[in-house]
Amino acid sequence: MDSTVAPRAASPIIVPGQLTLRTIRGRNGPFTVGRLTTHLGVFEVKDAELEQYPEGKYDGEFVIRYIYPKAYPTGGGMRFEIRANLDGMTLSGIDKLSRDEARGFVSQDVDPLDEELGTQAVATPTATPQPAPAPVQASSDPLVDTTPFGVDTPSATLAASSAADSDDAALFGLLWPLAESVKLDSSIDRRTLRAQIARLGALGYALDFKSQQWNRQPDLQAA
Known part of the structure; x- marks a missing residue:
């Protein structure tokens, strides 16, 4: 048995720990990745629940549903990590990330949305700026509606x-x-x-x- 692979939980367990969240900007917009540090080990967390929380370090108790190894392509190679899937958490405090802690996350981390959809990162098209609309001239005759089409009334x-x-x-x-x-x-x-x-x-x-x-x-x- 490979000693580097964390054991898979047979049933949910509750452990105290610290969840560190990092916000990364990708082609789909910002996404959140987490790292859970407990007495059982350190695990990556990519649960959708984390999308709601701002970047920082959260102390609390965490319900781990299961632990599993995950490999995925990134930066022309493969990345291997041990992930924890959470079944709930009770958070008691938050601290800001230090610069070193922020750097501890992989900047090329795959957006969990792309991972779920099985898509590859592509360049996001740049929107072409549109010219500002010309000012609207109102008629002095109250019986004549000169409001151009598309202007809010x-x-x-x-x-x-x-x-x-x-x-x-x-x-x-x-x-x-x-x-x-x-x-x-x-x-x-x-x-x-x-x-x-x-x-x-x-x-x-x-x-x-x-x-x-x-x-x-x-x-x-x-x-």
Whole structure:
């Protein structure tokens, strides 16, 4: 038996430890990778649940579902690591990463989304800047509507708001309409989860890492 391979847990176990999270910017946008340090060893963690948490070091207790070896191509070669799959966690504190700790993560780390989809990294196309629209000249005659096509009017603004609500309803599903506190389901596909996280931030929610739920912030205006 290879002594470098950690034993696979027969059933979930709870261990104290520290989870270090690093945010890396990839072609799909920022993604999060983790490293769990426990008395059992040090394990890489790529669970979708981690997408919600900001970069840092989290102390707490972790429910490890299983441990397994993983090899994947990166940078023209192969990387081998021991991963832990979490079944839950209770976090008690957070500290910032030092520069050395941040450098301890592989900058070419594969986005878990690409790994799940089995895709290869490609260059992200650059958007072509569009010229600014010309200023709108209003008519002095109240009976003549000179508003150009495509310019927002009160009715157009209302329609846009309704469209945004419809998009949010489709994005959040059973969670819509959103309550003051929202608990995301990390078992959904990772791309949708990332979209939900980004939208919650835009709507004025912030993550409470101890309760592991998003709370609406009273000082912020919803987008």
